[in-house]
Amino acid sequence: MRMTPVVLVLGGVLVFAPVFFMFVLLPWITMSEQGSDIFRQRTPLEEEGRSIYVNNGCTYCHTQFIRNFDWDIGSERIAQAGDYVADSPHLLGTERTGPDLSEEGGEHPNDWHQAHFANPRFTRPESLMPSWDFLGPEKIKALIAYKQSLGFKLADERTARQNYWKAESTAAFESGPEKNVEWLHSHVPEGWRKLPNPYLTSAAGLGRGHRIYQSFCIGCHGPVGDGMGPAQPYLYPPPLNFTILKDRGISGGILYYQIMNGITGTAMPYFKKDLQSEKIWDAGNYVAVTFIGQTDAHAEPRGIDAAYEPVVKEK
Ligand code: HEC
Ligand code: HEC
Known part of the structure; x- marks a missing residue:
């Protein structure tokens, strides 16, 4: 067969069409706007926090997805497509210099985040995350609201639990x-x-x-x-x-x-x-x-000394 321009174009289309179908049409047809079981819309403050997250490149160090084989690196829930229906652009990320944040909501109370954003070394002495103090209190407030929304309904449950124990522990401290x-x-x-x-x-x-x-x-x-x-x-x-x-x-x-x-x-x-x-x-x-200034580490019977411990002479 001669390689005429017509054959060339037809051949090209024949190769391109299935690829286009598989990688563009099929995903588009099967794409769902349906949120997952944990999904809820974000509040305006949480949305504002999200845009601060985007503008400051947090996603260069943090991912927002957990796959099966990532189990235990950060959160405990495997990500689903329906978690991201409100995200444009999505913030999945590819770098995990810091921990995954897809389920960050309710991991810590707000005061922990205040200290951490002021200077991550305050709460985690060896952290290499930059300080975000320059953002000012208003933006940090929005950023914290966004952090506490990560995980949607599950985050809300965890945050409610934080708030409950915050009230209890505060009352205890004040007594x-x-x-x-x-x-x-x-x-x-x-x-x-x-x-x-x-x-x-x-x-x-x-x-x-x-x-x-x-x-x-x-x-x-x-x-x-x-x-x-x-x-x-x-x-x-x-x-x-x-x-x-x-x-x-x-x-x-x-x-x-x-x-x-x-x-x-x-x-x-x-x-x-x-x-x-x-x-x-x-x-x-x-x-x-x-x-x-008090330890019970020598309580009797203290067991047989482990092989790696130095020999302690009885006085
Ligand atoms: C240069 C990389 C880097 C950048 C940029 C960065 N982080 Fe981090 N982040 C880290 C590292 C490393 C940790 C783990 C140590 C720590 O807790 O500080 C961390 C921890 C965190 C945690 C605590 C997670 C937990 O529960 O322990 C939060 C929340 C967080 N980052 C949010 C942000 C936000 C929001 C931004 C953008 C404003 C941001 N990070 C930008 C590296 C980064
Ligand atoms: C981000 C701040 C923070 C960090 C980091 C932190 N703690 Fe705490 N720790 C607290 C707070 C707040 C309390 C509770 C105070 C209260 O309720 O009165 C507490 C309470 C404790 C208690 C409870 C004591 C008791 O008798 O019940 C122990 C033990 C403790 N911390 C040890 C540690 C150790 C060890 C580390 C490091 C591995 C550590 N903490 C890191 C803030 C921190």
Whole structure:
């Protein structure tokens, strides 16, 4: 067959048509405007926050989708097409320098976001996210409203839970240190309250705890554990002053439980995704020894010393 211009054009069309059908027509026909089960419209303030998010390139460091194999990197919900029906442009993103934000709503209370946007190092000492203080209070307010809307109806439920516990923890804080500690510990499950720290207070363990404290806690609880870190002016209830825990029934298990689970309603985040079990025990031990001045880490029977621990000579 001769390669005439007609054959050339026809051949081109024949190749192009199926591709056009598959990648343009088919998606267009099957595209749905139907929102997913969690979808709701955004409020004007949330929309304003969204445009600030777009203008400031937050999407260069943050994604807004979770796939099956991303499980546990940020949120717990697999994204669906219907989550994005109101998004133009969509903000899926391709870079995860920071965590995925598709379900950020209700992860933290507003005061945590205030401190974090003022300077991310306040709440997360090793963060490389830039400060957004230059945006000013109005824009930061809109940005926070947008953050709290991520996850739509699920976010609303989580935010309502934050608000409920915010009221409870604020009332407890305002009733004085004695009552506050009582309140904090009354929500720790019984078994944890009685559990001593199973690790010895070895120099190595305390060294590890010190390192963890500097990387995760110092911005709120402060260098001397009195709750006066740089995030303090933004947070209410303020970060706990560890020294008030002395002689108030504190145990290794309580410290562990609070660090692992966080205290919803307060800025105290949960660390179960950032720190493995051993690191949580080490951080708890460091806080107990250094700031509270009391530790139950040597409680008897203390078990057979682990192989990696230095040999402790009985006095
Ligand atoms: C240069 C990269 C970068 C940019 C740009 C950036 N972030 Fe981040 N972001 C991070 C990193 C890294 C973290 C994790 C450490 C931390 O909490 O600060 C983070 C954390 C966060 C978190 C906390 C998530 C959580 O629950 O722990 C929020 C919310 C957030 N960023 C929002 C924003 C918003 C809104 C913008 C734009 C105004 C933005 N980020 C721009 C890197 C970035
Ligand atoms: C963003 C601020 C912030 C960060 C970061 C933070 N905390 Fe907290 N922490 C708080 C606040 C706020 C409370 C609760 C104060 C209250 O309700 O009175 C709290 C409470 C606690 C408690 C509860 C004590 C008890 O007796 O129930 C422990 C333990 C604790 N923090 C340890 C840590 C450790 C360890 C780290 C680092 C791994 C850390 N916190 C990081 C703000 C923070």
